[in-house]
Amino acid sequence: xxxxGSSRVADVPKGAGEPQLRASGRRTSRRNLLVILGGLATLLxxxxxxxxxxxxxxxxLDIVAQRLLGGALPGGACVxxxxxxxxxxxxxxxxxxxxxxxxxxxxxxxxxLGVSGASLQGTxxxxxxxxxxxxxxxxxxVGAALLFVLHIGLGVANLSLPLFAFAGALFSGLVVLxxxxxxxxxxxTLLLTGVALSSFFSALLVLALLYNVNGDxxxxxxxxxxxxxATWTQVGIxxxxxxxxxxxxxxxxxxxxxxxxxxxxxxSLGVNARRVRIRTILLASLCTSFAVAFAGVIGxxxxxxxxxxxxxxxxxxxxxxxxxxxVGAIFVLGAxxxxxxxxxxxxxxxxxxxxxxGAIFFLYLLYRRPTTLGTPTSA
Amino acid sequence: MTESKPLLxxxxxxxxxxxxxxxxxxxxxxRPGELVALAGPNGAGKTTFxxxxxxxxxxxxxxxxxxxxxxSELSFRERARRMAWLxxxxxxxxxxxxxxxxxxxxxxxxxxxxxEGSRDFARAEEALRSVDLWDRRDSGIWEVSGGERQRxxxxxxxxxxxxxxxxxEPTSHLDIAHQLELLDRLKRWRQGAxxxxxxxxxxxNLATRYAxxxxxxxxxxLVEDGPPNEVLSAALLRSVWNVDAEIRRxxxxxxxxxxxxxxxxxxxxxxxSGRLLGPIHVVGGGGAASACLRALHEEGFxxxxxxxxxxxxxxxxxxxxxxxxxxxxxxxxxxxxARQENRQLLAAAQAIVxxxxxxxxxxxxxxxxxxxxxxxxxxxxxxxxxxxxxxFTDGQATRVxxxxxxxxxxxxxxxxxxxxxxxxxxxxxxxxLGNPATPASASPS
Numbered sequence: 001x002x003x004x005g006s007s008r009v010a011d012v013p014k015g016a017g018e019p020q021l022r023a024s025g026r027r028t029s030r031r032n033l034l035v036i037l038g039g040l041a042t043l044l045x046x047x048x049x050x051x052x053x054x055x056x057x058x059x060x061l062d063i064v065a066q067r068l069l070g071g072a073l074p075g076g077a078c079v080x081x082x083x084x085x086x087x088x089x090x091x092x093x094x095x096x097x098x099x100x101x102x103x104x105x106x107x108x109x110x111x112x113l114g115v116s117g118a119s120l121q122g123t124x125x126x127x128x129x130x131x132x133x134x135x136x137x138x139x140x141x142v143g144a145a146l147l148f149v150l151h152i153g154l155g156v157a158n159l160s161l162p163l164f165a166f167a168g169a170l171f172s173g174l175v176v177l178x179x180x181x182x183x184x185x186x187x188x189t190l191l192l193t194g195v196a197l198s199s200f201f202s203a204l205l206v207l208a209l210l211y212n213v214n215g216d217x218x219x220x221x222x223x224x225x226x227x228x229x230a231t232w233t234q235v236g237i238x239x240x241x242x243x244x245x246x247x248x249x250x251x252x253x254x255x256x257x258x259x260x261x262x263x264x265x266x267x268s269l270g271v272n273a274r275r276v277r278i279r280t281i282l283l284a285s286l287c288t289s290f291a292v293a294f295a296g297v298i299g300x301x302x303x304x305x306x307x308x309x310x311x312x313x314x315x316x317x318x319x320x321x322x323x324x325x326x327v328g329a330i331f332v333l334g335a336x337x338x339x340x341x342x343x344x345x346x347x348x349x350x351x352x353x354x355x356x357x358g359a360i361f362f363l364y365l366l367y368r369r370p371t372t373l374g375t376p377t378s379a
Numbered sequence: 380m381t382e383s384k385p386l387l388x389x390x391x392x393x394x395x396x397x398x399x400x401x402x403x404x405x406x407x408x409x410r411p412g413e414l415v416a417l418a419g420p421n422g423a424g425k426t427t428f429x430x431x432x433x434x435x436x437x438x439x440x441x442x443x444x445x446x447x448x449x450x451s452e453l454s455f456r457e458r459a460r461r462m463a464w465l466x467x468x469x470x471x472x473x474x475x476x477x478x479x480x481x482x483x484x485x486x487x488x489x490x491x492x493x494x495e496g497s498r499d500f501a502r503a504e505e506a507l508r509s510v511d512l513w514d515r516r517d518s519g520i521w522e523v524s525g526g527e528r529q530r531x532x533x534x535x536x537x538x539x540x541x542x543x544x545x546x547x548e549p550t551s552h553l554d555i556a557h558q559l560e561l562l563d564r565l566k567r568w569r570q571g572a573x574x575x576x577x578x579x580x581x582x583x584n585l586a587t588r589y590a591x592x593x594x595x596x597x598x599x600x601l602v603e604d605g606p607p608n609e610v611l612s613a614a615l616l617r618s619v620w621n622v623d624a625e626i627r628r629x630x631x632x633x634x635x636x637x638x639x640x641x642x643x644x645x646x647x648x649x650x651x652s653g654r655l656l657g658p659i660h661v662v663g664g665g666g667a668a669s670a671c672l673r674a675l676h677e678e679g680f681x682x683x684x685x686x687x688x689x690x691x692x693x694x695x696x697x698x699x700x701x702x703x704x705x706x707x708x709x710x711x712x713x714x715x716x717a718r719q720e721n722r723q724l725l726a727a728a729q730a731i732v733x734x735x736x737x738x739x740x741x742x743x744x745x746x747x748x749x750x751x752x753x754x755x756x757x758x759x760x761x762x763x764x765x766x767x768x769x770x771f772t773d774g775q776a777t778r779v780x781x782x783x784x785x786x787x788x789x790x791x792x793x794x795x796x797x798x799x800x801x802x803x804x805x806x807x808x809x810x811x812l813g814n815p816a817t818p819a820s821a822s823p824s
Binding site for chain 1: 430433434435455456458459460462463464466469470471472473474475476479483484486487489492494539
């Protein structure tokens with residue numbers, strides 16, 4: 001999924017004009033990119049080893065390796081641990097049927113939120129934009145919850161959930177877009193519009209959950225997120241959705257780069273600013289709704305990830321967007337692992353540690369405003 | 380060149396912002412090779428005109444054609460390939476490296492889903508070298524000075540490879556050297572095949588020096604259009620800018636240049652009837668009155684001067700301002716003719732100012748002539764207290780001063796105090812005041 005955007009940047013022909021001085025900057029970014037990807041790979045592996053049931057690491061590794069290689073290893077899944085065949089079957093079910101989908105869903109959800117956050121920050125020219133803060137996530141959650149309240153399409157829930165979530169997220173996205181287009185719009189009004197939308201949708205969500213007599217909706221899951229219910233089907237659906245929208249958003253990163261100059265200058269350079277904005281909000285809403293439909297509302301991932309990336313790789317959105325996917329995945333998996341390690345035996349939603357870290361970072365950004373948010377008055 | 384098709388054609392363009400009209404019924408066509416300056420006071424419609432041509436504000440009425448194609452039929456990309464814009468100000472949201480910033484100019488040349496290729500890099504390098512910023516290509520756009528940023532914007536506009544270059548006050552952030560450099564560069568650039576430059580310019584002297592054509596806007600309308608020689612006149616400056624100016628011709632270039640006389644006529648002091656205040660008669664000599672004359676002239680008072688010696692510094696100052704004055708030959712006593720002229724000016728004056736000039740037997744009459752007016756109209760000494768040091772008449776001058784002070788003349792310390800008093804005293808009818816107890820009048824002579 002990352003390949004679409006990042007390889008494109010690397011493929012820039014090294015013609016006569018390719019500057020030599022830039023090589024040093026490039027080398028630093030390349031090293032930082034390797035650090036990010038290395039960190040993600042390590043975390044991915046570590047996350048699979050962590051779960052609420054204590055299983056020897058070697059057994060987990062056996063099972064994963066066996067499954068990945070399609071049963072080609074001699075001696076069966078549990079070869080290094082002396083367990084019975086029936087117990088082994090249970091372990092395989094836990095590891096391959098629960099842990100691995102959970103971790104993969106976490107990876108994809110983080111990627112989706114990172115990509116959405118980066119794209120929204122570019123669209124609104126605002127480093128505080130984020131699917132959670134702008135109310136896209138809660139809109140998606142209400143859309144998804146409506147499915148259970150109205151009992152529509154439950155038979156194909158895995159497909160109809162993202163669709164309903166998309167409708168909710170898109171509603172929020174368009175309201176925020178209208179707010180941003182108003183001549184009175186400032187960073188403050190934009191964020192407050194998001195706060196208003198979030199409160200409104202959270203109230204709707206609680207109402208929907210109260211009236212849901214079947215009880216198949218959990219308040220904590222929708223409001224604070226969770227990866228517990230992950231299945232392979234969900235992973236497949238989220239993967240295809242996030243990969244498509246993410247790749248498109250990364251490719252359109254060039255448009256977002258120019259949008260940072262302001263709509264008028266961007267247009268004079270050939271960008272259809274209006275179209276770019278609407279397209280980005282559509283894609284970012286879609287991307288967010290895949291995450292929310294199966295993992296609930298996880299806040300602050302989209303806010304924090306692009307900032308980390310800009311610090312490490314520079315400000316080119318063609319790089320920021322795909323790399324934010326990797327960093328977003330690191331955050332979500334890290335939050336999941338932290339919850340498992342710090343509160344063993346309890347089911348602390350993944351959104352809780354994320355919110356702790358994210359809220360602190362949000363405040364940091366707010367109070368560092370003169371340097372991180374504004375453009376300098378004069379150089 | 381006259382047969383070539385216009386690059387930019389605007390006919391009957393009207394732009395409205397709600398109920399307000401930004402540009403009204405403007406018709407203009409610009410041919411290849413032209414450097415056109417848009418002039419006019421703030422809010423005259425220059426910027427709105429440029430923005431309308433770029434398609435950034437919609438035209439309420441009229442037609443805009445770019446290289447013969449109506450603007451509305453051109454996609455944004457196509458527009459960017461035909462017109463490059465240098466905005467007055469730009470606030471980049473991210474600290475983008477300068478090279479990337481300049482590469483933004485290639486957007487319309489790179490197909491969607493592609494990245495910039497070697498050709499685009501070559502164009503960016505060429506443009507950055509032409510503005511002497513190639514060595515700074517890795518610096519962030521936030522890290523360069525205002526003047527350098529302006530050059531980065533120019534480089535970006537050049538990489539667009541568009542035949543029409545539109546600029547909005549490009550010199551406003553530049554020092555004089557960079558202003559000339561930029562305009563020289565534009566002048567050379569527009570000589571290329573099928574190119575034209577349209578630039579809003581505040582500085583009329585730069586406009587006349589560099590532009591092939593000056594187009595003057597006033598209150599949204601196009602009021603003048605032609606070569607600088609024909610367009611600029613004192614009458615135009617007065618009617619459009621509300622400025623009194625003298626238009627001279629540069630002996631080397633034959634081009635007109637403008638010397639504003641009073642920066643803002645509107646701010647000149649006026650009495651209750653709305654008439655300009657004055658005349659104020661200034662008595663000086665030996666350069667003592669020059670500072671005072673300049674300050675009062677800048678403020679907009681009507682002035683007269685006398686009796687001054689020919690070739691004196693004060694005389695030259697008064698001549699530059701075109702003031703009515705009484706003049707005598709240098710180093711000779713004030714004669715009867717000059718005395719009569721001076722008396723007429725004194726009689727017409729609403730106030731009299733005595734500059735701190737040195738008094739000798741030759742010009743003692745300058746003081747004595749004022750004596751009868753003390754008490755009749757406001758009479759001010761500038762630094763009268765120092766008269767003892769510049770009195771070369773055995774105390775005669777000092778005695779005349781003291782009689783005037785006793786009759787109601789005032790002694791002021793500075794020119795700024797003088798202008799303040801003049802504004803206050805001339806605004807209302809004069810009433811002789813009692814002699815203020817100044818140290819000068821108290822001291823026995």
